[in-house]
């Protein structure tokens with residue numbers, strides 16, 4: 248009797264408790280919603296307005312994203328009239344509009360994220376100089392995506408964790424150590440691109456051959472390069488994992504469109520697709536993880552047995568750096584899990600940006616064939632008729648470097664960079680509240696007339712004749728690889744890879760833009776891409792043996 252009474256009492260208590268918990272959850276969600284989407288925008292906007300900075304009114308939840316998307320869609324609809332590199336207003340129509348309305352510095356919202364566009368080079372330098380203890384850190388959609396795909400890798404870390412990882416990874420990218428990576432880059436270029444173009448030329452029977460779009464060719468090439476350079480010893484397996492990794496990134500990037508109506512049928516269809524996507528993502532994630540884990544463990548076993556294997560791919564460079572007595576003594580050594588995350592992160596970082604850079608280098612060289620000839624002559628002079636490419640040869644090709652620097656200035660692969668204030672901070676005359684991102688439009692910096700002259704929108708590699716440091720009139724006037732402690736850790740490798748690929752192609756071919764080329768730069772993902780592809784016409788260089796003849 249007593250126990251029945253007790254259990255009745257406890258059932259009632261249970262029900263009450265459940266209601267209290269549910270109510271607390273709902274209240275908490277409601278509170279967060281009001282704070283994130285209503286209170287914060289009000290507070291941040293008031294704080295900025297009090298300091299003379301205004302901006303467009305954000306919508307609830309989406310901020311200014313719908314306006315940005317509409318402006319971009321309108322601006323990117325049509326191609327440019329001619330092949331002009333003056334595309335900043337086209338690519339960032341919202342910046343132009345808001346600059347006209349609110350001045351050079353304004354506050355806008357990406358969803359619930361407040362962003363200040365900063366254009367003053369001195370202040371940009373200050374923000375990007377922030378180190379792991381500084382007032383700015385790296386948060387944003389790219390870091391979120393990177394964390395989702397690869398976990399805690401260098402690209403997405405902050406604070407002391409980032410510092411330790413950067414110290415552990417950096418030695419793998421030091422100059423001379425990269426010598427061994429020229430060979431995998433050459434092998435990929437020969438197999439994935441040169442031999443295919445040679446075949447197309449012979450099949451076309453003529454001196455010239457039309458290639459409808461080189462963008463996928465270059466993406467396949469840089470993908471092959473990173474898979475080969477990262478895991479040379481298990482390239483075949485790694486190549487498969489790499490394809491899966493690319494699919495995973497595509498799935499993470501492409502948001503599932505919302506249901507077209509709110510009918511039960513459409514909602515069930517939506518839920519079905521969402522579940523299938525979730526399952527596929529999980530499948531891919533597990534498969535890539537298993538392959539990369541296998542390769543890392545195999546490389547670790549080889550590394551301890553046979554030192555001769557070292558320095559032939561990134562993984563062995565990473566392992567060597569990781570076992571370096573200094574790294575061990577300072578406590579920066581990475582665990583196997585860290586190594587796996589870094590390897591996966593290099594997959595992502597290592598193929599997109601070089602492919603984007605190469606697209607525009609080839610577009611500009613095709614538009615300016617005299618620069619192809621200058622590079623070719625210089626190559627003959629430095630490398631002789633045999634044309635053997637080594638790291639020393641590649642680094643001494645001044646005309647090639649000038650063209651690459653100028654292309655990266657005009658078409659920087661990652662055009663926007665952000666840092667987020669981790670505490671309230673003074674930036675110039677502005678008090679920035681914790682959580683605000685400071686955004687930089689790099690193509691704008693790369694065209695400032697005070698640093699680049701009145702011809703800033705022209706392709707003129709001559710401006711780099713005296714080297715990069717003398718051309719750059721301000722620390723942040725040129726930042727394709729970013730600036731400050733978080734600049735691209737793989738910059739030396741990326742430049743080596745690009746030099747090698749361009750040199751090998753110029754050794755074999757001449758190329759020009761096809762009349763079908765339509766100039767319409769747009770942003771896809773995070774990089775600037777030619778919207779209608781890049782069709783070119785190639786011809787063989789007079790008197791050059793084909794690569795296959797060369798090998799025999």
Ligand code: HEM
Nearest residue numbers: 402593596597600601604660727728729733735736737741
């Ligand atoms: C032309 C080629 C490349 C360009 C233009 C480029 C550009 C950049 C930029 C702008 C950043 C800094 C982003 C920021 O400040 O928020 C960055 C960071 C990074 N890049 Fe690259 N990158 C290139 C190639 C590569 C390659 C080939 C790899 C790997 C093999 C790589 C690995 C990384 C990593 C790991 C970071 C994060 C560094 C850190 O946060 O400490 N990048 N890159």
